[in-house]
């Protein structure tokens with residue numbers, strides 16, 4: 542809810558100043574996909590590749606942010622929406638700070654991802670659909686959560702008894718059940734270079 546007693550205070554250093562200083566743009570690469578699809582694995586490798594390329598970057602991850610900023614949120618539809626709303630605002634601040642910002646959240650609801658897109662400056666929001674079959678994600682089950690969900694020990698688990706709404710027009714699709722980790726990272730790096738973002 543907006544309060545009429547809060548007024549925006551402009552800085553003397555602009556987002557464009559910071560991008561010029563860093564010699565790259567500051568897009569938000571929004572990784573979305575099922576649990577176990579590879580959001581964290583790919584974004585960690587991409588972060589390293591961007592760093593070695595000389596870009597200033599930072600990565601936000603669902604598992605990590607839920608230990609701190611969002612440690613009061615669960616997995617109800619409302620809590621997931623609030624999780625994504627908060628992370629979207631933080632990612633916007635990081636983009637404004639001139640960082641190539643990577644976010645790795647299931648972010649299952651189209652409406653929530655579209656809201657983040659809308660608050661970003663034109664061209665800053667790059668939706669990266671980490672596509673992987675539920676069958677493959679369950680086979681991987683890196684944290685044993687699918688097994689717990691199937692056993693009924695976790696209720697409302699994405700893909701099992703909670704929905705995942707696939708992106709309609711993501712800027713990038715990486716199929717981690719068909720592409721190697723290296724191929725995924727290269728594909729994203731090429732997209733960033735081709736679009737003169739880094």
Ligand SMILES: Nc1ncnc2c1ncn2[C@@H]1O[C@H](COP(=O)(O)OS(=O)(=O)O)[C@@H](OP(=O)(O)O)[C@H]1O
Nearest residue numbers: 575576577603616621624646647648649697698699
């Ligand atoms: N019920 C339920 N559903 C889905 N995921 C669950 C759940 N409970 C815990 N976890 C673990 O939390 C990680 C997902 O957190 P996110 O913040 O990315 O989820 S969301 O965007 O709010 O939907 C997710 O991490 P990733 O596997 O990295 O996606 C899970 O390990």
Ligand SMILES: Nc1ncnc2c1ncn2[C@@H]1O[C@H](COP(=O)(O)OP(=O)(O)O)[C@@H](O)[C@H]1O
Nearest residue numbers: 576577578579580581582681683717720721722
């Ligand atoms: N081609 C691939 N790309 C990314 N991850 C892969 C690939 N093949 C297998 N994996 C494995 O899949 C799992 C993905 O887990 P994780 O990155 O935590 O996914 P998420 O963050 O989407 O939950 C990891 O154990 C990773 O080693």
